[in-house]
Amino acid sequence: MMTDSNIGCTLANRYQLIEMLGQGSMGRVYGAKDVLLGGVPVAIKFLSQTLLNQKMRDRFEREAMTCALLGQKSIHIVRVTDYGVNDDEIPFYVMEYLRGESLSDLIAYQPLSLPRFLSLIRHVCLGLQRAHQGIQVEGELCPVIHRDIKPSNILVIQDDSLGEMAKILDFGIAKMLQADSGQTNCFMGTLAYSSPEQMEGRELDGRSDIYSLGVMMFQMLTGKLPLHADTHTFGGWYKTHHFQQPRTFESVNLEMKPPKALENLVMSCLSKSPSDRPQTVAEIIRALEPLEQRFGHGRELGKQWRKILQEKEVVRKPERISNSPSVIEICRFASWPDDKPIAEIVFHHPLRTSKGHLATLWVMLPKKEIQKRERCTRYNQFLFLESPHPMMLWLTVLYNREHGPRWLPCYLDLKTPQGQKMTRLLGESGEYRVLFFAREEPKRCANVLNSTIAAPQCQLLLNWATMGQLTRGSISQAHISKSVLKAELEKIKPKTLMKLESLYFEEDTDLSG
Numbered sequence: 001m002m003t004d005s006n007i008g009c010t011l012a013n014r015y016q017l018i019e020m021l022g023q024g025s026m027g028r029v030y031g032a033k034d035v036l037l038g039g040v041p042v043a044i045k046f047l048s049q050t051l052l053n054q055k056m057r058d059r060f061e062r063e064a065m066t067c068a069l070l071g072q073k074s075i076h077i078v079r080v081t082d083y084g085v086n087d088d089e090i091p092f093y094v095m096e097y098l099r100g101e102s103l104s105d106l107i108a109y110q111p112l113s114l115p116r117f118l119s120l121i122r123h124v125c126l127g128l129q130r131a132h133q134g135i136q137v138e139g140e141l142c143p144v145i146h147r148d149i150k151p152s153n154i155l156v157i158q159d160d161s162l163g164e165m166a167k168i169l170d171f172g173i174a175k176m177l178q179a180d181s182g183q184t185n186c187f188m189g190t191l192a193y194s195s196p197e198q199m200e201g202r203e204l205d206g207r208s209d210i211y212s213l214g215v216m217m218f219q220m221l222t223g224k225l226p227l228h229a230d231t232h233t234f235g236g237w238y239k240t241h242h243f244q245q246p247r248t249f250e251s252v253n254l255e256m257k258p259p260k261a262l263e264n265l266v267m268s269c270l271s272k273s274p275s276d277r278p279q280t281v282a283e284i285i286r287a288l289e290p291l292e293q294r295f296g297h298g299r300e301l302g303k304q305w306r307k308i309l310q311e312k313e314v315v316r317k318p319e320r321i322s323n324s325p326s327v328i329e330i331c332r333f334a335s336w337p338d339d340k341p342i343a344e345i346v347f348h349h350p351l352r353t354s355k356g357h358l359a360t361l362w363v364m365l366p367k368k369e370i371q372k373r374e375r376c377t378r379y380n381q382f383l384f385l386e387s388p389h390p391m392m393l394w395l396t397v398l399y400n401r402e403h404g405p406r407w408l409p410c411y412l413d414l415k416t417p418q419g420q421k422m423t424r425l426l427g428e429s430g431e432y433r434v435l436f437f438a439r440e441e442p443k444r445c446a447n448v449l450n451s452t453i454a455a456p457q458c459q460l461l462l463n464w465a466t467m468g469q470l471t472r473g474s475i476s477q478a479h480i481s482k483s484v485l486k487a488e489l490e491k492i493k494p495k496t497l498m499k500l501e502s503l504y505f506e507e508d509t510d511l512s513g
Contacts, residue, residue: 214270334445378450391413
């Protein structure tokens with residue numbers, strides 16, 4: 001058996017390749033870990049060595065840039081975080097690592113139920129809409145046409161906070177519509193999903209993706225394609241897309257009776273002429289809304305995600321310190337330490353209770369700001385950097401729509417007994433309290449909020465505490481690790497904010513990344 005010489009290699013002194021995940025026409029994709037951020041899993045795509053000409057390098061780099069910009073704007077598009085070349089001058093880019101199942105594999109077993117279809121297709125439409133709205137390239141807003149929408153380019157994942165989610169992959173043949181881009185002059189795409197104008201090699205707009213979306217929607221609901229070519233050749237599919245009328249749902253399955261409005265929507269997307277289709281993805285989203293209200297759970301995603309999280313807590317989360325009056329009283333009677341400045345700062349502190357120590361985060365803010373956050377969505381996330389010095393970022397975010405996010409970052413040095421103790425306390429208890437103090441009245445605690453930690457994150461915290469104890473570190477290099485984590489915080493803020501906006505509830509809500 002041949003071994004892959006890339007396995008075990010480290011790119012850019014940061015990404016260690018672990019396994020090959022897949023291979024396509026453009027190149028290979030590897031699973032790797034980001035050693036600079038404590039082993040965070042990532043996926044890395046290499047350009048195939050057989051395509052190492054300047055044209056393909058430029059196209060590969062454009063793909064990375066497109067995904068990086070779009071991934072910052074939509075959680076329904078795979079996110080690219082880095083780009084570079086290895087020692088052999090082969091380009092690569094780094095993506096978020098996603099565990100999930102291809103939509104093509106899902107519908108190979110059986111068609112999707114109507115509620116599940118409505119939920120997933122909404123995610124796809126939201127991502128596609130954002131691409132069509134465009135990205136800034138040299139000061140010009142350029143719409144991005146995917147040109148290869150199909151089930152195998154949709155990944156369905158289970159997000160810790162959002163539940164089941166669809167993400168669009170592979171913008172490898174995407175086209176940015178710039179004023180001087182000229183004609184396409186060639187066919188690129190997948191035959192069974194390509195629009196008539198795409199088969200002709202004409203310049204495309206978003207309506208071509210809408211045609212492909214229509215093919216995919218029909219397949220999601222029936223398990224079959226709406227069109228059938230006599231031969232799986234370019235000529236066979238060219239004739240099919242131009243002249244064959246799509247099959248009806250009833251002709252595919254007599255028992256398949258989708259809402260008439262949905263059938264009409266799918267068939268309109270499959271119109272031969274772009275002018276007869278929905279002109280934008282926004283039109284499709286609007287058409288889906290009444291269907292979601294009546295048949296699906298798409299309009300109630302927030303409530304459903306919350307229910308999923310609550311169910312997970314019962315099964316997976318560690319036992320928590322109860323909200324007994326004694327715990328609340330201890331927190332309420334806490335006073336701002338004399339050795340801390342009267343300023344807007346955040347620090348951690350283990351608070352002693354009758355049941356042991358309680359992990360607490362102490363925050364000083366203006367009184368009006370505390371009042372704004374009395375009812376809010378609370379979200380936490382933890383990042384770890386092993387070298388050059390073991391350091392952890394403990395991030396808490398308070399969010400409501402009226403006032404936006406309040407970021408509360410706290411950095412723990414995991415070479416210190418205090419840092420290790422707090423990290424273990426967080427991992428073992430699976431929760432912490434946020435104590436608020438007003439600058440105007442620092443002698444008493446103004447409010448207390450509870451925040452829980454997801455079970456997988458609890459295990460990571462315990463692992464990181466052990467790694468911090470065993471890893472060599474230098475106090476002189478601690479500031480370097482802290483600076484790296486600060487930069488990483490700025491990178492994750494857009495995605496975190498999008499997640500919070502999607503998850504927002506009117507009532508108090510507690511979430512963990």
